[in-house]
Amino acid sequence: MAKRTPLYEKHVELGGKIVDFAGYDLPVQYSNILEEHRTVRNDVGLFDVSHMGELLVTGKDAEEALNYVLTNDIRGMYDGQVRYSLLPDENGGAVDDVLIYRENAEKFIVVVNGANVEKDAAWVESHLKKGVGFENISDKVSQIAVQGPKAKELIAKLVKEEDIPVKYYSFKPCVDIKGICTYLSRTGYTGEFGYEVYCENKDAIALYDILLEAGAEFGVKPCGLGARDSLRLEASMPLYGHELSDEIMVNEVDLDFAIKMNKEDFIGKKALEAHSPEYSRIGAKVTGKGIVREHMDIYCGDEKVGISTSGNMSTTLGYPVCMLRVKKGFEDKVLEADVRGRRVALEVVQMPFYKRAK
């Protein structure tokens, strides 16, 4: 049976349509996915993302030990900084993609995808050198994402100014929200301004209610996994199992900013050095009639040159977009997708598809 987050009853009460996602009963939508999507682009939405996992890595060698299991370089981060990284395997594929939170020089939190928690915990723990503290705290921690341009005013109502992280990819630990101890992070998976708020499970319902109530004047709405997926697609953010997997080399996914080949040895470095990329991750606008979703074949003339890894209608842009994995050399060619036996024209465009106005 699927697990439930501490907010499960809340979702049911709010009319959430529950589906099994990443082994959790979570709401795919409350009302209409397109409306929830627009709520995040225009106002502010709340997402229960408590299925995400958190791994605590501590000790004086924590940084060095973590750096060995990550593709990105976490040396030189400041206390309260967040950094994106891939978690590579020996073959150069991805075990997962993760966020690294540096609370201080001896305390790091690795935030991992819900579907991968057990796998990642076992992987990281077994590859950390001896003497480094490790604890999987996923079952104790809840996470609520507050996403949308009005998230700023919503959080400002509840949190002292000096406790609000300002920079994108920074956070503040032990932030008080009406008596609840939270970690407040300027991060998100929607391409919109927003925060992710971590708390202990016991406080999740109270925190959710506080955010809903404080957000009422800004038009806050509970949002489900459906909108989360369509929002991250517009922002061209990769999703493990789609753009990333253990079968896709991490140097073929357009995330080179998070792969530091110059740093000392790390898992998979040798495999990546030996592998010259054969594929590219690119974005395309669908110019023909059709929605290109994942796992559709991509053609250049009669030659099959790749597959789509994610795709849907872009509610914000008004046309369908998709991310593709295509053979090198075909990124600027005329491409078509096979949509249930019909050829549908694509136009390769820059990612992200949607970029918020600053």
Next chain:
Amino acid sequence: MIKYAKSHEWADINGNEATVGISKFAAGEIAGVTMIYLPEVGQEVTAGEKLCELEGSKSVEDIMSPVSGKVIEINEELDSNPELIDDDALAAWICKIEVTAVADELMTEEEYEAFIK
């Protein structure tokens, strides 16, 4: 009178002409219609078989025809504004069909309401 199919389409049958759409319940399940591939005028359709496809916010759905016959008119407005189906599924008709036969087991509104409970 409006009748419903188990596959969640409605048909408003007047004489030998039926206006066809999808139910409010189906629209709710789809949770946001993003595109419709309208049938073509002149297309022959069979009751219980595919009439056209519709793209929802999560997946593509087959729309089945509640009647047999020939498509005589399509609602082209849905081409540019498929969300009309979300707004009012009963008003947002997909096409009109010249009916030669009606699907067995079409339900009245009451029966359909009980069916989706």
